[in-house]
Amino acid sequence: xxxxxxxxxxxxxxxxxxxxxxxxxxxxxxxxxxxxxxxxxxxxxxxxxxxxxxxxxxxxxxxxxxxxxxxxxxxxxxxxxxxxxxxxxxxxxxxxxxxxxxxxxxxxxxxxxxxxxxxxxxxxxxxxxxxxxxxxxxxxxxxxxxxxxxxxxxxxxxxxxxxxxxxxxxxxxxxxxxxxxxxxxxxxxxxxxxxxxxxxxxxxxxxxxxxxxxxxxxxxxxxxxxxxxxxxxxxxxxxxxxxxxxxxxxxxxxxxxxxxxxxxxxxxxxxxxxxxxxxxxxxxxxxxxxxxxxxxxxxxxxxxxxxxxxxxxxxxxxxxxxxxxxxxxxxxxxxxxxxxxxxxxxxxxxxxxxxxxxxxxxxxxxxxxxxxxxxxxxxxxxxxxxxxxxxxxxxxxxxxxxxxxxxxxxxxxxxxxxxxxxxxxxxxxxxxxxxxxxxxxxxxxxxxxxxxxxxxxxxxxxxxxxxxxxxxxxxxxxxxxxxxxxxxxxxxxxxxxxxxxxxxxxxxxxxxxxxxxxxxxxxxxxxxxxxxxxxxxxxxxxxxxxxxxxxxxxxxxxxxxxxxxxxxxxxxxxxxxxxxxxxxxxxxxxxxxxxxxxxxxxxxxxxxxxxxxxxxxxxxxxxxxxxxxxxxxxxxxxxxxxxxxxxxxxxxxxxxxxxxxxxxxxxxxxxxxxxxxxxxxxxxxxxxxx
Numbered sequence: 001x002x003x004x005x006x007x008x009x010x011x012x013x014x015x016x017x018x019x020x021x022x023x024x025x026x027x028x029x030x031x032x033x034x035x036x037x038x039x040x041x042x043x044x045x046x047x048x049x050x051x052x053x054x055x056x057x058x059x060x061x062x063x064x065x066x067x068x069x070x071x072x073x074x075x076x077x078x079x080x081x082x083x084x085x086x087x088x089x090x091x092x093x094x095x096x097x098x099x100x101x102x103x104x105x106x107x108x109x110x111x112x113x114x115x116x117x118x119x120x121x122x123x124x125x126x127x128x129x130x131x132x133x134x135x136x137x138x139x140x141x142x143x144x145x146x147x148x149x150x151x152x153x154x155x156x157x158x159x160x161x162x163x164x165x166x167x168x169x170x171x172x173x174x175x176x177x178x179x180x181x182x183x184x185x186x187x188x189x190x191x192x193x194x195x196x197x198x199x200x201x202x203x204x205x206x207x208x209x210x211x212x213x214x215x216x217x218x219x220x221x222x223x224x225x226x227x228x229x230x231x232x233x234x235x236x237x238x239x240x241x242x243x244x245x246x247x248x249x250x251x252x253x254x255x256x257x258x259x260x261x262x263x264x265x266x267x268x269x270x271x272x273x274x275x276x277x278x279x280x281x282x283x284x285x286x287x288x289x290x291x292x293x294x295x296x297x298x299x300x301x302x303x304x305x306x307x308x309x310x311x312x313x314x315x316x317x318x319x320x321x322x323x324x325x326x327x328x329x330x331x332x333x334x335x336x337x338x339x340x341x342x343x344x345x346x347x348x349x350x351x352x353x354x355x356x357x358x359x360x361x362x363x364x365x366x367x368x369x370x371x372x373x374x375x376x377x378x379x380x381x382x383x384x385x386x387x388x389x390x391x392x393x394x395x396x397x398x399x400x401x402x403x404x405x406x407x408x409x410x411x412x413x414x415x416x417x418x419x420x421x422x423x424x425x426x427x428x429x430x431x432x433x434x435x436x437x438x439x440x441x442x443x444x445x446x447x448x449x450x451x452x453x454x455x456x457x458x459x460x461x462x463x464x465x466x467x468x469x470x471x472x473x474x475x476x477x478x479x480x481x482x483x484x485x486x487x488x489x490x491x492x493x494x495x496x497x498x499x500x501x502x503x504x505x506x507x508x509x510x511x512x513x514x515x516x517x518x519x520x521x522x523x524x525x526x527x528x529x530x531x532x533x534x535x536x537x538x539x540x541x542x543x544x545x546x547x548x549x550x551x552x553x554x555x556x557x558x559x560x561x562x563x564x565x566x567x568x569x570x571x572x573x574x575x576x577x578x579x580x581x582x583x584x585x586x587x588x589x590x591x592x593x594x595x596x597x598x599x600x601x602x603x604x605x606x607x608x609x610x611x612x613x614x615x616x617x618x619x620x621x622x623x624x625x626x627x628x629x630x631x632x633x634x635x636x637x638x639x640x641x642x643x644x645x646x647x648x649x650x651x652x653x654x655x656x657x658x659x660x661x662x663x664x665x666x667x668x669x670x671x672x673x674x675x676x677x678x679x680x681x682x683x684x685x686x687x688x689x690x
Contacts, residue, residue, distance in 0.1 A: 001049045001050065001114065001115055001116045001117075001118040002046050002047065002048045002049050002050075002115070002118040002119045002120075002121070003048060003049065003050050003051070003052060003111045003114065003115060003118065003119075003120055003121070004048045004050070004051045004052070004121040004122075004123060005051075005052045005053075005054065005107055005108055005111050005120070005121070005122050005123065005135075006051065006052075006053055006054070006122075006123035006125065006126055006135075007053070007054045007055070007104065007123070007124075007125075007126045007127035007131040007132065007135055008053045008054065008055040008126045008127055039181075039182075039183060043145075043146060043183055043186060045121075045146065046118075046119060048121065049079065049118065050079040050080070050081060051079070051080050051081070052081045052082075052083060052107055052111055053080060053081070053082050053083070054083050054085070054100075054103060054104055054107050054127075054131075055082065055083070055084055055085070055127070056084070056085050056088040056100065083103065083107045083208065083219060084219070085099060085100050085103040085219050086219060086220055086221075088100060088103075097130050098223065098226060099219075099221050099223070100128075100130070100131060100134065101130070101134040101137075101226060102219070102221075102222070102223050102225060102226040103219040104131065104134045104135055104138050105134070105138055105141070105142075105225050105226055105229065106203075106206055106208055106219060106225055107208070107219075108120075108122065108135075108138040108139070108141075108142045108144075109142055109201070109202075109203050109206060109225070110203045110208060111142075112142045112143060112144070112190070113202070113203045119144075119145035119146075120142075120143070120144040120145055121144060121145060121146045121147075121148060122135055122138065122139045122144045122146070122147050122148065123135065123147075123148045123149070123150070124136055124147065124148065124149040124184065125148070125149055125150040125181075132149075136184070139185065139188050140188060140191060141190075141191045141193070141194065141229065142190055142191070142194070143188045143189050143190040143191070144188050145186065145187065146183055146185075146186055147183070147184040147185040147186075147188065148181055148182065148183060148184065149181070149182050149184050150181050150182070151182060193229070193232045193233065193236055194229075194232075197228070197232050197235075198678070201225070201228065201229070206222075206224065206225040234263075235263035238262065238263050238264060238265055238266075257649060257652045257653045257656055258652060258656050258673070258676065258677045258680060258681075259677065260677035260678070260680070260681045261652065261677075261680070261681065261684075263681070264681075264684065268684065269649070271648075272647065272648045272649040272652070272684070273647050273648075273649040274647065275647060275648045276640065276645035276646065276647055277636060277637060277639075277640035277645065277646045277647070277648065277650075277651060278637060278638075278639070278640020278641040278642075278643070278644070278645045278646055279640070279641075279645065281637055284636075284637045284640070285631075285633045285634055285637055287648075288436075288632075288633035288636045288637065288651065289434075289435055289436045289633045290436060290683055291436055291633075291636075291651065291652070291655060291680065291683075292436055292438045292655070292675070292676045292679050292680065293435070293436050293437045293438065293632045293633075293655055293658070294437070294438070294439045294440070294619070294655065294658035294659055294662060294672075295432065295437050295439070295440040295441065295621055295622060295632055295658075296440075296441050296565070296588075296590055296619055296621055296658055296661070296662060297441075297443065297542075297567055297590040297592055297619075297621035297622070297623055298440055298441070298442060298443060298621060298622055298623070298624075298625065299443045299444070299479075299516075299623065299624050300415070300424070300425075300428070300442050300443065300444040300463070301407060301410060301411030301412065301415070301444065301445065301448075301624075302407045302410065302411065302623070302624025302625070302626055302627040302628075303410075303424065303427075303428045303431075303624070303625055303626045304410050304414075304424060304427065304428075304626040305625075305626045305629065306378070306381055306382040306385045306409075306626075307378045307381075307382065308427050308626065309371065309381075309385075309409050309410050309414065309626075310371055310374055310375055310378055310381060311423070311427070312410075312414065312420055312423040312424050312427065313368060313371040313372065313375075313414065313420070314375060315419040315420060315422075315423045316368060316417060316419055316420060317372075319368065319417070320368055320369060320372045323365050323368065323369055324369065329365065329366070329369050332366060332369055332370070333369045333370075333372065333373060335351060336348070336351055336369070336370050336373040337373045339351060340373050340374060340377055340380060343380055345380075345383060345384055345387050345388075346387075348380075348384050348387075349384065349387050349388075351370070352370070352384070352408065354366070355367050355370060355408070355413065356408075356413075360412070360451040361451050361452055363413055364412075364413055364414070364416045364451060364452055367409060367413040367414060368414075370409075371409065385406060385409065386406060391629075392406075392598075392628065392629035393629070395598045396597055396598060396601045396602075397597075397598075397599070397600060397601020398598060398599065398601075399548075399599060400518065400547070400548050400599050401518075403595065403598055403599045403627070406627045407624060407626075407627045410424075410626065410627075411448070412445070412448040412449060412451065415449045416449055416451055416452035416453075416454065417452060417453075417454070418454070418458070418462050421449065421459065421462045421463060421466065422462060422465075422466045425462075425463055425466030425467055425470075426466055426469075426470070429466070429467060429469075429470030429471070429472050429474075430470070431625070431631065432470075432472045432632075433470065433471045433472055435631045435632050435633050436632070436633065437472060437632050438472060438473060438675075438676075439472070439473045439474070439659075439662065439672060440472055440473075440474050440475075441474070441475045441476070441477050441511060441512070441662065441663060442463070442467070442474055442475070442476055442477065443477045443478075443479050443514055443516070444463065444476065444477075444478065444479060445478070445479045445481065446459040446460050446463070446478065447459075447492055447495075456495065456499070457499070457503070460476075460499070460503075460506055461505075463476070464476075464505060464506070464509055473672075474509070475509055475510070475511040475512075475662075475663060475664070476506075476509045476510050476511065477510075477511060477512040477513065477514050477542065477663070478496055478510065478512075478513050478514070479513075479514045479515075479516045480492060480493070480513060480514065480515050480516070480527075480530075481516060481517045482515060482516065482517035482518055482519070482521040482522045482527075483517050483518060483521045483522075486522075486526070486527065486529075486530055489527065489530045490529075490530045493513075493530060493531070493533055493534060494533070496510075496513070496534075497533055497534070497537060500537070500539075510539070511539075511540055511663035511664065512539060512540035512541065512542055512564070512663045513531075513534050513539055513540070513541055513542075514541075514542050514543065514544065514567065515527065515531075515541075515543045515544060515557075515561070516544045516567070517544070518548075519544065519545065519547060519548050519549040519553055520548075520549060523553065523556055524543060524545070524553065524556035524557045524560045524561045524563075525556045525560045527560075527561070528560045528561060531561050535561075535562055540564045540565075540663040541561055541562055541563050541564055541565075542563060542564060542565040542566070542567055542590070542663075543557035543561055543563045543565075543566055543567060544566075544567040544568060545557040545563075545566050545567065545568070545569060546566065546568055546569045546570050546571040546572060547567070547568035547569075547570055547596070547599070547600075548599065548600070549571075550571055550574070551571040551572060551574040551575045551578065553571075554566055554569055554571060554572060554575075554578065555575065555578055558578070558581065558582075558585075558587065563587065564587060564588065564661070564663070565587065565588040565589070565590055565661060566587065566588070566589050566590065567590045567592075568589075568590065568591065568592060568596065569589040569590070569591070570591075570596060570600065570607060572589065572607065572611070572616075573607055573610055579614060579616070582616055582617075583614065583615060583616065586617055586660075586661070587617070588617040588618070588619060588657070588660075588661030589611060589616055589617065589618045589619070590619055590621050591607075591608055591611075591618055591619065591620055591621065591639070592620075592621045592622060592623035592628075592635070593606070593608070593620060593635050593638040593639045593642055594622070594623070594628040594629070594630040594634070594635060594638050595622075595623035595624060595627075595628045597638070597642065598628060602642050606639075606642040606643055608620075608639055608642065608643050608646075609643045609644075612650065612653065612654075617657050617660060617661045618654070618657060619654060619657050619658040619661065620632070620635045620636055620639055620654050620658075621635065622635055636651050636654070639654075652680065655676065655680075656673070656676075659672050659673050659676060660673075
């Protein structure tokens with residue numbers, strides 16, 4: 001179907017087009033301006049099937065004209081449809097002009113969707129000058145085959161200007177020579193703005209008051225289409241401005257943030273880049289909690305704060321009662337209670353060292369009984385966890401072994417029953433959600449939680465079931481420990497792959513394998529054969545490297561184990577050529593500011609700012625949020641304090657990096673990126689962050 005859309009002020013404006021340019025061959029072309037035939041042939045102008053006329057509210061005269069036009073169309077078996085901008089009689093203010101503009105946009109949108117393989121012609125002739133301008137803009141937005149106008153070729157007689165349709169019908173041969181339809185523009189494509197926003201602009205979302213299948217349709221003062229297009233134009237203009245500004249930026253500062261943020265005006269971007277994080281802890285953390293965030297490096301064995309350890313342990317109160325029937329456990333419990341009653345931290349610390357004596361099963365039971373003695377004294381237990389320091393905030397540069405001791409009461413010493421696993425996952429998920437973390441990759445060593453009767457399948461099913469009930473999207477990364485023998489690692493890899501191939505749910509949640517533990521125990525090069533089956537299965541690999549050992553460990557992780565990401569990677573600046581490899585291959589780095597500072601100690605020289613300057617895909621993570629006494633929002637604050645301030649813009653770059661290098665399929669990452677962009681942009685536009 002070929003459709004012509006035109007605006008109407010006085011009826012004669014439309015007649016030259018209908019008769020001389022796009023109408024079926026009822027009228028000999030030589031009766032019109034001689035250029036018309038040449039133009040029709042040049043642009044392959046096909047006869048129109050319908051003409052949609054846009055006009056204002058019906059005055060008495062205009063109503064009479066429409067009736068005459070309808071009679072004229074019927075005389076030549078021609079279909080006319082009228083779209084009336086309801087209640088708009090005159091253009092006396094800006095609102096009236098915008099209402100007509102909105103109407104024209106809607107009509108052209110619907111016409112463009114009703115062609116059924118035909119062509120769309122748009123006319124600038126007729127109506128107010130603003131209507132002509134709006135029709136031209138509609139052509140640029142919705143596209144058309146031809147954009148037309150009509151000019152006077154000589155002085156027009158008074159009886160032509162009178163607008164009497166019957167005169168045109170009777171004497172079109174004479175009047176046709178007074179006007180020349182001209183082609184203004186051809187082959188205009190639909191503007192990309194209509195399809196690249198939050199949704200695709202379609203007629204179903206913006207209907208006419210009465211459908212176009214009727215002879216008369218109406219448009220009310222619904223401005224939603226116009227407003228959406230205006231917003232998209234403003235966004236497009238801002239993106240272009242920001243792009244041009246980025247060309248002048250130093251090449252070393254490759255800090256790419258969410259694309260949607262490029263729509264912000266220059267002043268808002270300046271504010272985001274100048275607002276510094278890392279100086280006002282309470283205010284900054286509250287602000288950062290509003291950001292949607294990802295967590296890529298988080299160990300399930302270290303997620304509980306001291307008070308939460310006691311809360312989880314209380315889930316096995318019945319088991320403790322059974323254990324206390326045993327004389328050895330009863331005596332142990334009495335010794336702990338005596339020390340608790342005296343607030344003897346030194347004595348409690350000595351007793352703590354005895355928990356791991358005996359088998360792993362016995363250690364779990366002893367730990368559970370030990371924790372039961374603190375149920376009414378959580379303050380003392382918190383002091384014991386970080387003994388001899390008063391609080392976690394005082395701890396810096398203590399080394400990896402001392403740091404790991406802060407997790408002695410949780411991990412494999414605690415997570416040995418379904419009740420304990422479920423309670424831990426619930427608390428963990430609630431904490432993530434409250435902090436604005438919407439996606440997390442959980443690292444765990446499930447085979448370490450099988451010392452008290454649970455099978456590997458049961459452990460994993462318990463974790464997945466608990467996390468499925470939360471509001472947080474999650475995936476799993478299974479840890480292989482460096483302190484295990486090569487044979488043990490190979491056996492665990494084989495068992496893991498067996499589950500991966502035979503447990504459909506687990507296969508959808510497993511996204512990677514990690515090599516963790518004391519770096520000096522075994523180098524990546526020594527474990528290549530153990531990891532080859534994982535590489536053949538194309539499972540993502542992340543490796544703890546460059547935390548306490550040299551950059552050579554990072555190099556080995558990349559070249560021997562094909563690491564997609566590196567956990568910590570603090571020494572990467574020592575090997576610039578390896579940094580280039582990271583950039584080329586988009587290898588990610590998982591920094592964990594709190595644990596990095598607690599283990600290494602950074603008065604200055606924390607590499608985050610340098611990594612960002614180089615354009616590295618670096619992210620912030622908690623490592624062990626409970627052990628380190630942190631959260632994702634606190635990690636951003638901590639990073640700011642270690643780097644002399646981190647801007648809000650930097651924070652958004654880091655969040656985007658985390659989505660970019662997450663172990664997710666492309667479609668899921670694209671969806672997640674869009675969701676984060678929308679939430680962040682909505683918050684910024686509402687002034688939530690500033």
